[in-house]
Amino acid sequence: MKILVCISNVPDTTTKINFTPDNKSFVTTGVQYIINPYDEIALTRSLELTEKDGGTVTVINVGDATTEPTIRKALAIGATDAVRVNAAPRDAYFVAKQIADYAKDKGFDLILTGRESIDYNGAQVGSMVAEMLDLPAISSVKMLTINGSAATIEREIEGGKEIVECALPLVASASEGMAEPRIPNMRGIMSARTKPLVVVDASSVEQLTSVVGYDKPKPRSTVNLIPSDNVEKLVELLHTEAKVI
Amino acid sequence: MSVLVYTENSAGKFKKSTYEVVSYGNEIASKLGVDLKVISIGNVSNDELASLGKYGAKKVLNVADDKFSKFNGQAFASAIAEAAKTEGANVVVIANSFSGKGLAPRVAIKLTAGFVDGAIALPDMSSGFVVRKGAYSGKAFADVNITSDVKVISLNPNSYKVIETPQTAEVVAFTPNVKDSDFRITVKEIVKASDKISLPEAELVVSAGRGLKGPENWGMIEELANLLGAATACSKPVSDSHWRPHSEHVGQTGIAVSPNLYLAIGISGAIQHLAGVSSSKTIVVINKDPEAPFFKAADYGIVGDAFEVVPKLIEAVKKFKAANA
Numbered sequence: 001m002k003i004l005v006c007i008s009n010v011p012d013t014t015t016k017i018n019f020t021p022d023n024k025s026f027v028t029t030g031v032q033y034i035i036n037p038y039d040e041i042a043l044t045r046s047l048e049l050t051e052k053d054g055g056t057v058t059v060i061n062v063g064d065a066t067t068e069p070t071i072r073k074a075l076a077i078g079a080t081d082a083v084r085v086n087a088a089p090r091d092a093y094f095v096a097k098q099i100a101d102y103a104k105d106k107g108f109d110l111i112l113t114g115r116e117s118i119d120y121n122g123a124q125v126g127s128m129v130a131e132m133l134d135l136p137a138i139s140s141v142k143m144l145t146i147n148g149s150a151a152t153i154e155r156e157i158e159g160g161k162e163i164v165e166c167a168l169p170l171v172a173s174a175s176e177g178m179a180e181p182r183i184p185n186m187r188g189i190m191s192a193r194t195k196p197l198v199v200v201d202a203s204s205v206e207q208l209t210s211v212v213g214y215d216k217p218k219p220r221s222t223v224n225l226i227p228s229d230n231v232e233k234l235v236e237l238l239h240t241e242a243k244v245i
Numbered sequence: 246m247s248v249l250v251y252t253e254n255s256a257g258k259f260k261k262s263t264y265e266v267v268s269y270g271n272e273i274a275s276k277l278g279v280d281l282k283v284i285s286i287g288n289v290s291n292d293e294l295a296s297l298g299k300y301g302a303k304k305v306l307n308v309a310d311d312k313f314s315k316f317n318g319q320a321f322a323s324a325i326a327e328a329a330k331t332e333g334a335n336v337v338v339i340a341n342s343f344s345g346k347g348l349a350p351r352v353a354i355k356l357t358a359g360f361v362d363g364a365i366a367l368p369d370m371s372s373g374f375v376v377r378k379g380a381y382s383g384k385a386f387a388d389v390n391i392t393s394d395v396k397v398i399s400l401n402p403n404s405y406k407v408i409e410t411p412q413t414a415e416v417v418a419f420t421p422n423v424k425d426s427d428f429r430i431t432v433k434e435i436v437k438a439s440d441k442i443s444l445p446e447a448e449l450v451v452s453a454g455r456g457l458k459g460p461e462n463w464g465m466i467e468e469l470a471n472l473l474g475a476a477t478a479c480s481k482p483v484s485d486s487h488w489r490p491h492s493e494h495v496g497q498t499g500i501a502v503s504p505n506l507y508l509a510i511g512i513s514g515a516i517q518h519l520a521g522v523s524s525s526k527t528i529v530v531i532n533k534d535p536e537a538p539f540f541k542a543a544d545y546g547i548v549g550d551a552f553e554v555v556p557k558l559i560e561a562v563k564k565f566k567a568a569n570a
């Protein structure tokens with residue numbers, strides 16, 4: 001089985017977010033970057049599948065050279081090889097087009113993405129890649145098993161889950177539950193240095209969206225503390241002041 | 246020209262989030278001076294379809310073919326994109342639901358349309374077509390300009406109010422030209438806790454964390470939630486320990502919610518938890534530790550032991566309900 005895992009390079013989950021004074025770009029100084037947590041889940045599941053049935057796991061990232069530590073980490077966790085499309089990821093459409101262009105003639109059985117990136121939170125790339133390659137896609141996947149040439153997949157829906165079957169090839173977007181992320185071991189870290197990381201040029205893509213600016217939520221005013229022996233007061237305030245009940 | 250809204254149904258019924266997207270689409274249509282059209286897919290009664298007129302829909306395209314009885318992202322996207330073309334839609338609006346996430350990006354590609362997912366407000370059309378969405382997992386907003394002719398937006402649940410602007414909706418059958426290869430997915434089973442309020446769409450959420458000590462103590466959480474008509478949620482360690490199902494886990498790696506009320510009990514307020522709940526309109530925290538970080542992100546707080554405060558709160562809510570019945 002040939003699996004492609006799309007990995008995004010994102011700020012660590014504990015990062016304090018800051019923007020440049022003109023609010024146009026994210027300040028990267030001092031920010032620790034990681035593999036997007038959902039992509040790590042997708043990667044781990046891919047390794048579990050290929051360890052069982054044989055096959056290869058290629059990771060792909062669309063990014064400039066600064067993302068290479070993140071790509072090497074994916075190799076250390078266990079990916080077979082890696083591809084970096086050399087371009088700053090402008091938007092999901094741009095990223096999806098690069099991935100689709102790379103994947104179209106490679107015969108992947110399975111293309112996995114994360115449910116969403118924790119920086120752009122788009123949940124777009126997976127379905128877009130699928131559409132560009134005319135493949136079925138299943139988003140928010142909590143369980144994925146392969147039986148021969150088909151997959152059984154559990155996807156999240158409002159208040160429950162849906163179980164679907166689909167012949168390979170397909171695109172699935174990993175959510176929590178698909179696998180427990182792995183930590184690279186020493187051997188993995190050593191071997192990652194020599195695993196192939198191919199850099200390819202980006203294709204040109206028309207621009208359909210652009211971020212005009214960022215903003216931060218207004219901080220909440222200080223908390224109104226209510227004595228624990230007067231919970232009636234809380235109920236009253238929720239009714240008269242917050243007007244939520 | 247028109248605005249096209251996809252009206253998702255759940256077992257033949259439209260949900261509140263459906264009326265939200267229709268109201269949202271209607272506001273855009275009236276700003277652009279064009280008609281609001283909607284497309285419904287699946288088995289929905291004529292009365293239910295006609296009810297969309299109440300929120301401004303002029304025309305309802307009804308895809309009732311049996312092939313479409315279960316969700317299939319590829320086929321549904323083909324139908325919506327085809328409707329958008331036949332109706333000359335310049336804006337397509339879809340709810341940012343679990344299914345919507347599998348649909349909207351595909352529709353955008355089919356229409357070579359710029360797409361903003363998870364919009365939280367109306368587009369600003371004063372210069373361009375700028376849509377606000379959450380970014381950096383609840384820590385920021387991004388304002389995204391869609392520069393293509395056709396635009397696709399997915400709207401977050403609970404972000405736009407339902408507005409009635411009565412119209413008479415004309416319901417017409419619509420048979421899209423989908424190809425067989427669009428139907429490669431077979432839905433085997435749908436498992437739903439049907440009596441439960443769905444978390445992403447809930448207006449009120451009662452959530453509890455590790456402070457509750459064990460799954461046996463969730464009785465009072467459920468009782469409080471039932472009384473309020475709230476959905477229940479939990480922190481990640483709680484679902485990781487299988488005290489509660491994963492579908493209740495909120496935060497950066499769980500479901501992101503923005504209810505009117507988020508009541509957090511015995512949750513410390515870690516940054517990854519806040520990422521999924523910080524856009525809630527009102528946040529109430531109950532925690533026995535006055536230094537718990539969650540208090541800094543809360544509107545109201547009670548410092549106290551959940552096992553004493555929650556039963557009292559249940560009584561207070563009962564009294565309030567009796568007095569306001």
Ligand SMILES: Cc1cc2nc3c(=O)[nH]c(=O)nc-3n(C[C@H](O)[C@H](O)[C@H](O)COP(=O)(O)OP(=O)(O)OC[C@H]3O[C@@H](n4cnc5c(N)ncnc54)[C@H](O)[C@@H]3O)c2cc1C
Pocket residue numbers: 013037453454455456457479480481482483494495496497498499510511512513514515516517518521531532533534537549550551552
């Ligand atoms: C990559 C990553 C992603 C993550 N994603 C998420 C996520 O999506 N969602 C999430 O929730 N977490 C997430 N986490 C975990 C997060 O960092 C915290 O560990 C977690 O939120 C803590 O859960 P908690 O508040 O229930 O437990 P704790 O931090 O243990 O807090 C328990 C709280 O209960 C209080 N308490 C104890 N007893 C009582 C009592 N009797 N009455 C009242 N209060 C009491 C304590 O004072 C304490 O504040 C993530 C972590 C990482 C590294």
Ligand SMILES: Nc1ncnc2c1ncn2[C@@H]1O[C@H](COP(=O)(O)O)[C@@H](O)[C@H]1O
Pocket residue numbers: 005006007008009036038039060061062063089092095112113114115116117118120121122123124125126
């Ligand atoms: N720059 C990128 N390079 C490779 N994959 C990406 C990139 N950005 C996003 N992805 C993939 O697409 C998924 C969804 O991202 P998004 O649409 O940005 O929320 C991520 O979880 C990744 O799997």
